Structure formats: C-alpha cells, structure tokens
Amino acid sequence: MSSSDTSPSGIDSKPLTGFDPAFRPANDYVQGLPDTQNLRATEIQGACVPIQEVGSSNFRLPLRFRMDDGKEITLEASIFGGVSLQADRKGINMSRIIRVFYEHRDEVVNFSMIHTILKDYLEKLDSESARLRIAFSMPTLQKSLRSGLDGFQYYDVVMEGRLNAQGDFTRMLQIGFVYSSACPCSSDLSEHARETRGVFAIPHSQRSRARVRIVPNQDDSISPEKLVGLCQHALATETQAMVRRLDEQAFAELNGTYQKFVEDAARLVYAKLDETPGISAFAVSCSHLESLHSHDAVATIAKGLPTDLSGGMDNYGELIC
Secondary structure (H helix, E strand, O other): OOOHHHHOOOOEOOOOOOOOOOOOHHHHHHHHHOHHHOOOOHHHOOOOOEEEEEEEEEEEEEEEEEOOOEEEEEEEEEEEEEEEEEOOOOOOHHHHHHHHHOOOOOOOOOOOHHHHHHHHHHHOOOOOEEEEEEEEEEEEEEEOOOOOOOEEEEEEEEEEEEEOOOEEEEEEEEEEEEEEOOOOHHHHHHHHHHHHHHHOOOOOOOEEEEEEEEEEEOOOOOOOHHHHHHHHHHHHEEEEOOOOHHHHHHHHHHHHOOOOOOHHHHHHHHHHHOOOOEEEEEEEEEEEEOOOOOOOOOEEEEEEOOOHOOOOOOOOHHOOO
C-alpha cells in the first residue's frame, strides 16, 4: 500500500480529487450527509439560551404585485425571513427560509400570502415565532404640475408580517415619501428684511422624507398606493419627477403656500392617518435635510405602536434622500 492511500491516523483512505461535474449522488449518500446545524444541545457554543430571531436577509427575486387598478406588475424585491430558535437547538436549516419562500414565488404578494409563508416557517422550522419582510420600489406615473408631462415617481415600500405560537398574525405596511419643506421662520425673516431694509432674501427649503408605518386591521384594508395618496394630500409638496419652467414656478408657489416645520409635517400626516378607516395603529417619522444647518431636523409621532416598532427614534439615518 502506498503512503498516499493511508491517512495520518493510519486509516485507509482514497486519494483526494477535485470537483466532478458528472457525480450524481444516490439517495443513501444524500441521507448520510452531516447535518451540523441540527447537532445536539451539547454542541452549542456559548450560552444555551434562546435566540429571538435568526434567518436569511436580503435574498432577492422578482415578485408579482397587483396595483389598485387591477393590473399586475413584476418588481425586484428584497426579502428577510426569520424565526425564533429554542435554547436547546444549535441552529436552523437556514436554506429552508429561502426554499419555503420560493414555493410561493409565483403568487401575487399580499398579506394573505405572507401569512401562509409564516405558518410554513413555524411548521417546517419548528419555531415559536416568525417574521417576513418584503421590500420593493413601487413606480407610479406622476403628472407634472402645469406642463402636462408624465414622469415616474418611485416609493420605497415594505410589507411585513409577524406570527407567534398562539397564531396571532400582525401586519405592517411602510412607505417612504419624499417632499419639499419650506421653513416658515426663514420665510418670515426674508420678508422682514425685504420690508424693513429693502434687502432681497430667499427663504430656505430642502428635500425631506417621511417614513410612514401602519398596522392594517385587515389583509386588504389599505394599499401602498392609498398610503401614498394620504401623504400627498397631507403634505402637498411632493418632489417632482418631470419639470419645465412652468412647473418649477408652480412648485415655488406650492412651497410658499404650504410652509412647514418638521413638527408640522409629522402632525399633518398623523391627522390624515387618524381619520382613515382600516388602520389600527401607525407611526410617522420625518426628516428635513436642512439647507441652513449642518444637521437634520427630525420628528417621530405614533399612535398605538410601541417605540421599538414605530421606526424611530434611533433610526433616522434611513431617512436620507
């Protein structure tokens, strides 16, 4: 026997080879593969304690969405799927998070579909709670203010579901909405300089962003498009996709008519959400990316959502636009 046929421990072994593209494993070979993540509890490294959430983040695939006019569109989505892990288990079958989702990839995305996937997670990964988050960018044609042109506006949308061992299912819908905010204080100071000293001054305005998070009380009680419409009515100064000189002048007039501090913006959206049926809880976070200051003005306001679910207070970095 040559030395190449013997391992350092003296046990006979076959010479090592490279990848064989023709190899097709038999079923008994597959069944004999090591299952390291499901080792007994004595193999756990570190503390034998439960893990609140473990899963796969940012796996991407095209998914189907139905718009309010009934048309279906396919958009690229980024998905997070996660489950809880008991203290006596070393790990989960991580790829199963993605494989289970792929079983539903041809369905139209809605909260009913999310609920079904979460139930599959609890069953197939033997977990007590699960969360699924689907993020995508929703295109909508926006009409220019006066010139009659069309341009695509995009909205960041997140649909999220949570399911616990008692079968309680919680929905969450979130959008990002970009608007302009003209400072009322700067406007008054500019007018004061003009009236008292004849000095030409321009009040400052800036691109701003709202993160609106709601808990729908039914699967189809409110859509991302309807939520965008609520923000458009509440804030009135959405940034524009297509602009000619007529539109730029109109936008300046809008900013002069609808001046607002960040506190005003948060309360305006709050008032609109509070009067809308189908919403059981909500939170609004706004950030005005100041052109005067070297920092941002921010605010969060919520109804019925605890701080850890509201999207604030320590997460304003998401509101850069």
